[in-house]
Amino acid sequence: MTPWYTEGEPLRDATTPAVPIEDRWDARRFETKLVNPANRRRLSVIIVGTGLAGASAAATLGEGGYHVKSFCYQDSPRRAHSIAAQGGINAAKNYRNDGDSVRRLFYDTIKGGDFRSRESNVYRLAQVSTAIIDQCVAQGVPFAREYGGLLDNRSFGGVQVSRTFYARGQTGEQLLLGAYQAQERQVAAGTVEVFTRHEMLDLIVIDGKARGIIVRDMVTGEVETHLADAVVLASGGYGNAFYLSTNAMGCNATAIWRAHRHGALFANPCFTQIHPTCIPVSGDYQSKLTLMSESLRNDGRIWVPSEGGDDRDPREIPDTDRDYFLERLYPAYGNLVTRDVASRAVKNVCDAGYGVGPGSRGVYLDLADAINRLGQAAIKEKYGNLFDMYQRITGEDPYQVPMRIYPAVHYTMGGLWVDYDLQSTVPGLFVIGEANFSDHGANRLGASALMQGLADGYFVLPNTIANYLATNPMPADIDASHPVAVRTADAVQARIQKLLTIKGQRTVDSFHKELGNILWEKCGMERTAEGLTEAIGQVRKLKEEFWNNVKVTGENEELNQTLERAGRVADFFELAELMCIDALHRAESCGGHFRTESQTEDGEALRNDDEFAYVAAWSFTGGGEQPVLRKEHLEFDFVEMTQRSYK
Amino acid sequence: MNITLRIWRQQNGSDAGAMVTYRIEDVAPEMSFLEMLDVLNEQLTLSGDDPVAFDSDCREGICGTCSLVIDGIAHGPEALTAVCQLHMRHFDDGAVIDVEPWRADPFPIVKDLIVDRSALDRIIQAGGYITAPTGTAPDAHATLVPKDAADRAFDAAVCIGCGACIAACPNGSAMLFTGAKATHLGSLPQGQPERNSRALAMINQHDAEGFGGCTEIGECTAVCPVGIPLNMISQLNSDVLSALAPGRTRRPQTG
Missing domain, CATH: 3.10.20.30 (Beta-grasp domain)
Structure with missing residues (x-):
C-alpha cells in the first residue's frame, strides 16, 4: 500500500438514465421535477464566478424567475477570464456540409480527451452545442461572417471538419459580453443581484447540504454570510497554482478547494493542459504568460539551430543549420501535432540545450515561408492582431524576425467531480465550466472550453438544478445565525487573522513563485515517480514555511491585495500536493499527463486502459491526512478505445 | 534603468x-x-x-x-x-x-489607483443588450447579416469597458463607451427592435450617473486601447434623436 493515499469505495454517477446515449438528455429532462413558475422567486441560487458558465447560468436562471446572487472578485462581471479566449467555439452545426454531426463532435472530444472522460456528458455537450450558436447570435454576438451574410467557420485543433465559429481573435470576449449583457438585463429586472469585488472564502454545509457561502467584501474587508437554496461554483480552473500561466492574475482555486474540504470530491487534479505557443518568459519579474493562438502553427514552422548555443541572428542561420524538429519527429502531422505532443517536444529540445532567447527557454515559430508564399498582406489579414500583440510584448517585429515561443500552463481539465446533473458529491453544490472535471478527459481540444462553459450555463444546469430545488428547499428556520454558518464565518475570520499576524520575512509572491516552479518542473509536461515524490516533500515543506514566515502587510478592514493573494496561495499549496499525488498514482501516460515510465518505444504517451480507465476522485480527510481515492470506472460503449499516433 | x-x-x-x-x-x-x-x-x-x-x-x-x-x-x-x-x-x-x-x-x-467603475455596468443594465432569453433563439442562419454590418458591429463590440475614454475626456463623458454599445447592437438586424429605446435608456442612465456630455474633443478615441472611433457617438446621437421623436422621418418637413 502506498503511503500517499488510501483507496475507498468506487464511485458511480447515478443520474445518467439507462437509455441509448442519444436519448439520455431527453430522458433526464423528462425525469426531473419542475418548479412551478410562481414558486421560483422564492428559491434562491448563489453563483460564484461570472465567466461564460457563471454569467450564462445567472442570466438563464434569472430569466426563469429564480432569485440569483452572483459573485465575482473582479470590479465588474464582464472582466472574468473567459474574456481572454482567442480561438473560437465548436458546434456540430455542419454548416459546411463536410460530414460533421453530433456524433462526430462527441467522438472527437472523447478521443481528444484520450478516453478519460464520461461518454454521457460529452455526448450531451455535442448535442447542445448547436443551440449555443443560435443563442449567441440572437444576443448579438458578432461572429465572423462571409460576404453573403452567412456565418464563417474554420478548422481548429487538428480536426478534419470546419466546425469552429469565431469572432476574429476575440471569441471569448464576444461570447462573454453576450452572457454578461443577458445577466445585466436580469439585474435590471430584479432577478439577479451582483456582488462585485467579493471573494468566496468558504462553503456553508448544513445537514449535509450546501446552503450558502462566506465571502469577503474586498473593499471593506467585511466577512459576510450569504445563504441560498443551492450553490453553483463557476469559478474557473486552477492553472495559477503554477504561478506563471495564461490565466489572469486573480484566477484562483479557493472556491473549489474550500468546497473540496467540505466533502466535494476533486477529480483528476493532475490533468492540466500546457499550450505550446506562448510568448517566452523574459525575466524573473514575469507576472503572467500570454498565449499566441495556435492557429499560427497552420502557417508557421517551428525550429531551433542545429548547434546548441548558436546565437546568430535567426535570419542568418541557413536552412542547413536549422532543425525543424516537429517535422523531423512527426512527419505525418509536422507542426500540427496536438498541444501536449508539441509542448513536450519543445521542452525537450530546450532541456537538451538548443533553446533560443533569454535563458534558452524558447524555440522559433517562423512564418517567413508563408510570408514569401502568400505575401505579407495575406499574413497580416490572417494574423495581424497576433503579430501586433507579439510586437507590443517583445519589441520585435515578427514580420521581420521569427517569433519565439515556449509552452505555458493554459487550462485545467481536472476539477470538482460532478454527476450527469453537474452536481458534486455535496448535495445542492453544483459545479460548471472549467471548475468541474466533466468533459475534457485528460486533454481538451481547441475551441471546446467556450462550448462547455456555455453548454453548462445556458442549457444543462438550469434544467438539472430545478430537480434539486423542487425537492430540497432550504428549511425556513435556517438563517445567518445558524450555528454552522456562524462557525464557518468564524473560521474564515480566524484564518485571515492568522495570515495577518505571522509577520514573517518572505512575500506571498516569493512563495507562490517557488511553488509554481516545483509544479512546473516536476508536475508539468513530463512527470516521473521520483520527481513527484520529491515535489510532494518540497510542497509540504514550503507550505509549512509559508504558515510561519509569510509577510502580509496591512489590515483586514481595508482593500488589501496582499491578503487576498495570501489566502489564494495558501489553498494552492494544498491543491498542489493533491495534484502531485494524483500524478504519482496514475502510473500511465494519457493526454496532458505524461509519465516518463509509461511511453512507447517511439517516446509516445502509453495509456494503460486495463488499470487506469477511471476518473480519480479524491476525498479530503483533514489537513495532513492521506486523501482517499475513489474510482469512477469509465465505460466506453460507443467509442472504441484506440491509442493515439501522430507519426 | x-x-x-x-x-x-x-x-x-x-x-x-x-x-x-x-x-x-x-x-x-x-x-x-x-x-x-x-x-x-x-x-x-x-x-x-x-x-x-x-x-x-x-x-x-x-x-x-x-x-x-x-x-x-x-x-x-x-x-x-x-x-x-x-x-x-x-x-x-x-x-x-x-x-x-x-x-x-x-x-x-x-x-490608491483603484476606482469604482460600476456606473458603466449600470448603463448596460439600463439597455445595453438584445432581449433574447435562453431558449428563444431561431437557427443562427435564420437571419443573414451583411458582412459590412457584422464588421461594423464587431468594430464597436471590441470595447473593453476600461473607462479610459472617460478618464481622458475634459467633460468626463462616457459617450464613446455608450456609443460603442449602441453601435454594436444597433448595427445588427437582431438589434433593430430595441435600437432606439436602447439608446435612450442608456443615455438617460449615463446622465443620471453624472457623466458629462460630448463636445467632440476626441480625447476619448485618442486614448482608447482598442481604437473605438468617434463616429460611434454619432450613431448614438442619431438613435437617441429617433427615440425622442418617434414620428420623425429622415426627410425634413417642409411648410
Missing part, C-alpha cells in the same frame, strides 16, 4: 490623497509597466510599507481591468495599448513618471 515614480496614494474614499515619490532601480526594458509596479510592491512589502493598490487581471489587454493615468495620459504614451501591455522600453533611463488613477466624478476612488 533607474526610474522615479510619483504615485497617487490614497488610503480610501474619504482620505485626501497625495503624490508620493519612489525610486526603483534595475528596471529591465522588457518588463511591463505593471511588472515594474509588482517589483516596487515587493520592495515596499519587505520594508513593511503598504504596497500600492492597482487594478489588473488578464494582463493581455482584453479584460479592461487595468486603469492607470501615466504622465497625464490614460493608459500611457503608447497608442492602442492598455497599460498592462505597456513596456518599460518606451521610457528613458532616469525618467520621472507620474502615475494616477482614472479621475472622473462618477468613478470614486476606492484606494
Whole structure:
C-alpha cells in the first residue's frame, strides 16, 4: 500500500438514465421535477464566478424567475477570464456540409480527451452545442461572417471538419459580453443581484447540504454570510497554482478547494493542459504568460539551430543549420501535432540545450515561408492582431524576425467531480465550466472550453438544478445565525487573522513563485515517480514555511491585495500536493499527463486502459491526512478505445 | 534603468490623497509597466510599507481591468495599448513618471489607483443588450447579416469597458463607451427592435450617473486601447434623436 493515499469505495454517477446515449438528455429532462413558475422567486441560487458558465447560468436562471446572487472578485462581471479566449467555439452545426454531426463532435472530444472522460456528458455537450450558436447570435454576438451574410467557420485543433465559429481573435470576449449583457438585463429586472469585488472564502454545509457561502467584501474587508437554496461554483480552473500561466492574475482555486474540504470530491487534479505557443518568459519579474493562438502553427514552422548555443541572428542561420524538429519527429502531422505532443517536444529540445532567447527557454515559430508564399498582406489579414500583440510584448517585429515561443500552463481539465446533473458529491453544490472535471478527459481540444462553459450555463444546469430545488428547499428556520454558518464565518475570520499576524520575512509572491516552479518542473509536461515524490516533500515543506514566515502587510478592514493573494496561495499549496499525488498514482501516460515510465518505444504517451480507465476522485480527510481515492470506472460503449499516433 | 515614480496614494474614499515619490532601480526594458509596479510592491512589502493598490487581471489587454493615468495620459504614451501591455522600453533611463488613477466624478476612488467603475455596468443594465432569453433563439442562419454590418458591429463590440475614454475626456463623458454599445447592437438586424429605446435608456442612465456630455474633443478615441472611433457617438446621437421623436422621418418637413 502506498503511503500517499488510501483507496475507498468506487464511485458511480447515478443520474445518467439507462437509455441509448442519444436519448439520455431527453430522458433526464423528462425525469426531473419542475418548479412551478410562481414558486421560483422564492428559491434562491448563489453563483460564484461570472465567466461564460457563471454569467450564462445567472442570466438563464434569472430569466426563469429564480432569485440569483452572483459573485465575482473582479470590479465588474464582464472582466472574468473567459474574456481572454482567442480561438473560437465548436458546434456540430455542419454548416459546411463536410460530414460533421453530433456524433462526430462527441467522438472527437472523447478521443481528444484520450478516453478519460464520461461518454454521457460529452455526448450531451455535442448535442447542445448547436443551440449555443443560435443563442449567441440572437444576443448579438458578432461572429465572423462571409460576404453573403452567412456565418464563417474554420478548422481548429487538428480536426478534419470546419466546425469552429469565431469572432476574429476575440471569441471569448464576444461570447462573454453576450452572457454578461443577458445577466445585466436580469439585474435590471430584479432577478439577479451582483456582488462585485467579493471573494468566496468558504462553503456553508448544513445537514449535509450546501446552503450558502462566506465571502469577503474586498473593499471593506467585511466577512459576510450569504445563504441560498443551492450553490453553483463557476469559478474557473486552477492553472495559477503554477504561478506563471495564461490565466489572469486573480484566477484562483479557493472556491473549489474550500468546497473540496467540505466533502466535494476533486477529480483528476493532475490533468492540466500546457499550450505550446506562448510568448517566452523574459525575466524573473514575469507576472503572467500570454498565449499566441495556435492557429499560427497552420502557417508557421517551428525550429531551433542545429548547434546548441548558436546565437546568430535567426535570419542568418541557413536552412542547413536549422532543425525543424516537429517535422523531423512527426512527419505525418509536422507542426500540427496536438498541444501536449508539441509542448513536450519543445521542452525537450530546450532541456537538451538548443533553446533560443533569454535563458534558452524558447524555440522559433517562423512564418517567413508563408510570408514569401502568400505575401505579407495575406499574413497580416490572417494574423495581424497576433503579430501586433507579439510586437507590443517583445519589441520585435515578427514580420521581420521569427517569433519565439515556449509552452505555458493554459487550462485545467481536472476539477470538482460532478454527476450527469453537474452536481458534486455535496448535495445542492453544483459545479460548471472549467471548475468541474466533466468533459475534457485528460486533454481538451481547441475551441471546446467556450462550448462547455456555455453548454453548462445556458442549457444543462438550469434544467438539472430545478430537480434539486423542487425537492430540497432550504428549511425556513435556517438563517445567518445558524450555528454552522456562524462557525464557518468564524473560521474564515480566524484564518485571515492568522495570515495577518505571522509577520514573517518572505512575500506571498516569493512563495507562490517557488511553488509554481516545483509544479512546473516536476508536475508539468513530463512527470516521473521520483520527481513527484520529491515535489510532494518540497510542497509540504514550503507550505509549512509559508504558515510561519509569510509577510502580509496591512489590515483586514481595508482593500488589501496582499491578503487576498495570501489566502489564494495558501489553498494552492494544498491543491498542489493533491495534484502531485494524483500524478504519482496514475502510473500511465494519457493526454496532458505524461509519465516518463509509461511511453512507447517511439517516446509516445502509453495509456494503460486495463488499470487506469477511471476518473480519480479524491476525498479530503483533514489537513495532513492521506486523501482517499475513489474510482469512477469509465465505460466506453460507443467509442472504441484506440491509442493515439501522430507519426 | 533607474526610474522615479510619483504615485497617487490614497488610503480610501474619504482620505485626501497625495503624490508620493519612489525610486526603483534595475528596471529591465522588457518588463511591463505593471511588472515594474509588482517589483516596487515587493520592495515596499519587505520594508513593511503598504504596497500600492492597482487594478489588473488578464494582463493581455482584453479584460479592461487595468486603469492607470501615466504622465497625464490614460493608459500611457503608447497608442492602442492598455497599460498592462505597456513596456518599460518606451521610457528613458532616469525618467520621472507620474502615475494616477482614472479621475472622473462618477468613478470614486476606492484606494490608491483603484476606482469604482460600476456606473458603466449600470448603463448596460439600463439597455445595453438584445432581449433574447435562453431558449428563444431561431437557427443562427435564420437571419443573414451583411458582412459590412457584422464588421461594423464587431468594430464597436471590441470595447473593453476600461473607462479610459472617460478618464481622458475634459467633460468626463462616457459617450464613446455608450456609443460603442449602441453601435454594436444597433448595427445588427437582431438589434433593430430595441435600437432606439436602447439608446435612450442608456443615455438617460449615463446622465443620471453624472457623466458629462460630448463636445467632440476626441480625447476619448485618442486614448482608447482598442481604437473605438468617434463616429460611434454619432450613431448614438442619431438613435437617441429617433427615440425622442418617434414620428420623425429622415426627410425634413417642409411648410
